Amino acid sequence: DAKTTQPPSMDCAEGRAANLPCNHSTISGNEYVYWYRQIHSQGPQYIIHGLKNNETNEMASLIITEDRKSSTLILPHATLRDTAVYYCIVRRGSSYKLIFGSGTRLLVRP
Amino acid sequence: EAGVAQSPRYKIIEKRQSVAFWCNPISGHATLYWYQQILGQGPKLLIQFQNNGVVDDSQLPKDRFSAERLKGVDSTLKIQPAKLEDSAVYLCASSQTAGLISYEQYFGPGTRLTVT
Numbered sequence: 714d715a716k717t718t719q720p721p722s723m724d725c726a727e728g729r730a731a732n733l734p735c736n737h738s739t740i741s742g743n744e745y746v747y748w749y750r751q752i753h754s755q756g757p758q759y760i761i762h763g764l765k766n767n768e769t770n771e772m773a774s775l776i777i778t779e780d781r782k783s784s785t786l787i788l789p790h791a792t793l794r795d796t797a798v799y800y801c802i803v804r805r806g807s808s809y810k811l812i813f814g815s816g817t818r819l820l821v822r823p
Numbered sequence: 824e825a826g827v828a829q830s831p832r833y834k835i836i837e838k839r840q841s842v843a844f845w846c847n848p849i850s851g852h853a854t855l856y857w858y859q860q861i862l863g864q865g866p867k868l869l870i871q872f873q874n875n876g877v878v879d880d881s882q883l884p885k886d887r888f889s890a891e892r893l894k895g896v897d898s899t900l901k902i903q904p905a906k907l908e909d910s911a912v913y914l915c916a917s918s919q920t921a922g923l924i925s926y927e928q929y930f931g932p933g934t935r936l937t938v939t
Contacts, residue, residue, distance in 0.1 A: 747927075756827070756914050756930025757866065800865055810879065811928060813865025 717801045717814055724820040731788040733817050735801030738782045745804050746777060747811065748786045750797040757800065757813075760786065791821045825849065827931035829915050835937045841903035844934045848896070848917030854878075856928060857890055857900050858914040866914055872898065873920065905938045912936070 718736040725731040737746065747762040761768055761775045763784075768775045774787040788795055800816040828847040836842050848855050853874050858866035869888065870880040874895040883890070887906070892898040902909055912935050916928040 754932075756916070756933050757928075758930070759927035762927070798865075810868060810871070811866075813867070815863075815865055 717803055719799075719801050719814065719817045721815065722818040722820070724822055725791050726822050727793060728790055731791040731795065731819060731821070733786040733788075733799050733801075733819065734783065735786070736783045737801070737803045740781050740803050741805075743805060746775065746781075746784050747802040747804055748773070748775065749800045749802065749811075749813075750795075751800070751816070752794075752797040760799075791819075793821050793823065795819065796821045827915055827917055827929055829913075829931035829934055831934055832932065833935050833937075835939065836905055838907055838938050839904040841901065842905055842936060843899050843901045844913050844915075844936075846898045846900070846915030846931060848898070848915070849929055852917035852919055852929070853895070854918045854920045855892055855898050856916040856918075857898070858916065858930075860912045860914055860933070862911070869900070902936075905936075907938050910936055910938045 745762050745764050748760040749757040750760055751757045760772050761770055763775045763777055775784060777784045798816040798818050800813050802811050804811060827849055830845050834842055855872045857869045859869050860866040869883045870890045871878045872892040875892045888902055890900045900913060912933040914930055914933045916930045918928045919926045
């Protein structure tokens, strides 16, 4: 599975959009981009995933560049409860394995 | 719907002792995973079950770790004997699977193991 690169930490103000970048320059055509987050003392939580097109759900939006070498997770109106470690994972569609990196620690400031 | 249940939530043991963790996945989820998360790192897959069969245990230290999923529902992960470096959070996750399609994984709260 392709490796990902994320900034170790970011912060944003409450109520503003949080844009979390992820580089996956070696991604293959059949690999999906997944995002999970882990709030302190909890297990990881699925957020969203996509292959080529941008995706949106009730939690976030996922923007994937046309060449698929990078993506951005957008939390449109960050709240204090969004403070967590966010993991960007590239995963083959037919593979069950999730390989977690170190993620981005997002701090939402009041 | 009930989430993934794990017990105990916390465990402190001395090195060379044994310990067991229990996981009850979401009802109907055929695939079950055990992860190890060392402080400051992302979770690392230890073993994956499809029903009661092992799909991937390549990262499981088989000299001391064992896992089973009898009847394809609950699972236990055992460490015997424990080492100091086994101190970590042990996470259980489950997912639905249909053929080659694996859906998102749902994680339990984890068991925090401290080996002294």
